[in-house]
Amino acid sequence: MTTTDVTRTPARQAIGPDVAIAAAALVLCAIAFAVTFSWPEAAARFPRMASGAGVLFALAVLVTVLWRRRASVPEPAGDDAGAAPDDGEYVFATAGTREWLRALGWVAGYLLLLLAYGLFTASGVFALAYLRFCGRRSWLFSAVYAAVLVLVLLASFRWFVHVPVPQGFIRFA
């Protein structure tokens, strides 16, 4: 199953997200522009220029995209073409909802572990679980990989460079 379950015309496929992104940028820049009027001139000058330009360009994108749809002009080169199977664009476009949920779920799980137990424990547990259940590696391979990863982490951050790393709210004694 892929994300492109519904057959759409190429033009609509390319235009929809562009309209959404440009509209979001327009709203964001318009709010940012309005906010600058609550600041003194010296502080507002640069953000006002940036947000003002953002409003104009986002509007221009919207008008151009909508005009293209109305006039049935194909999207210019570089907008939706040339995606090879190894390209990120191709991978993101063809991944199914299930794959997306699974990938994001693993990331969310890792982050939750990180928040709870800190970097060292979370990384070891994540590596073990990810390799075993997602990578379909053997328990031995996954355990050795996780152990080496944690050792490298400890050596790099705790013993060698002493760089602070994320600590979890649950601490082991």
Add this chain to the structure above:
Amino acid sequence: MLEAIVAGLAGILDLRTFAVMLLGIAIGFVVGILPGLGGPVALALMLPFTFGMSPVEGFAFLLGMWVVTSTAGDITSVLFGVPGEATSAAAVLDGYPLTRKGQGGRALGAVLSSSAIGAIVGAVVLALTISIIRPVVLAFGPPEFFMLTVVGLTFVITLSSGAMLKGFVMVSLGLLVATIGIDPQLGIPRYTGDQLYLWDGVNIVPLVVGLFGGAEVLQIMLSKKSIASAPAGPARLTGTLAGVRDAFRHWSVVVRSAAIGVGVGSLPGVGGTVTQWIAYGQARQASKNPELFGKGAIDGVVAAGATNNARDAGSLIPTIAFGIPSGASSAVLLGGFMILGLNPGQEMLDENLHVTFSMVWIMIVSNIIAVALAVALARPLTLLTRVPGPVLVPGLLLLLLVGAFTATNSYGDILVMLCAAGVGVACIRWGWPRVPFLLAVVLGGLGEEYLNLSTTLFGTSWVTRPGVLVLALIGVASIVFGIRAGRRRAQRAEPAEPREMERNA
């Protein structure tokens, strides 16, 4: 000047610095042969490790790693037809056909040695340019520097040909992100939403890590494939020395390609993948056997190799002299300048001239070491490209998290990284350019500072200064040129090229 050159060399020969450079070279090597993990991603992931290093150590690590990614990227291009780096794509055209003919070693020898020669030529040009460009930089005032930031942004926007308006929108958003935090003049919090974390502004490190690294890791998680799948075909590694001889025999191709690499690479926003194709095109035009190009022409391999590292040297010129990065890698490197407490521009050509020359030496030495390593270790290292994606994921995700967190040791950094990763994925998925956004964030603070200084010192009269007008004309010309080039490309119906240019800039 001579003193600075000697001090620069002495700086990198220090035992600790040299060890750090070797570490950078080793990492750059692995990253270079892993397609998908480019120089900007590697730099972004490794940037936090430079905290606490001296400037020369930091650059020995970062530059050593960066320049080697280009060299190593050629290995998989030649052996498997899979470019390790987007900037190594031209090496595939003739390198891989040579490998299929059983001349992989020759192609590898040619591409690696021409790459090393190109690096040396590029580094020499960089050293010479520093002495020439110094008085120019010293003559520039805040208004000219402000216009330079604007011109730098317009150059980058023109890369998004076919989507230039999107480039402008991304630049505007990037500039807005750059203004988040306490106003430098009056101390007023701007766009902070009462969050103390944002008072210092959005840190560049988690932003870069998420924008580039986050998207790449998610891509690997979704595809679950090994990073490279080797196409069928023989990959014998014989005749390496013959390839080295080929590089020297085609010295004129090497010099011309290196010159193109430095020249085009020094133009902010224009470098990236474009340079190799220009060099490849000129080599074909000048060749006595142009019909062999694409079928295994050794001068095509030499041209592709010589451009890569020369381009890196070229891209350092505007980064060091003006603080204007010419692409994603040098934008990340600019973050390194900030972490190491250095200010690009006048300072790098004056009181920190020895650091600048140490950068030149790092480029030369690290490339020579990398080429020697590549010749010795090419075969076992390429096996890494077949490591299944899921095996890489835990390590890469870890690097993302640590890379982001170490910016200010706050979970806010991780949140910024995640948001940036979301933006990065959206940009890749729907064809919105990421590089203009990143450069705008990097240049925004600098631009605002110069704008404020210009207005304070000259009122509004600074806009009529000759330097400002000339730079404004250059900016307008680059946009006009970009529009025309985009139209020409659209007429020729070559859809993939502009997208690639933007993607890898």
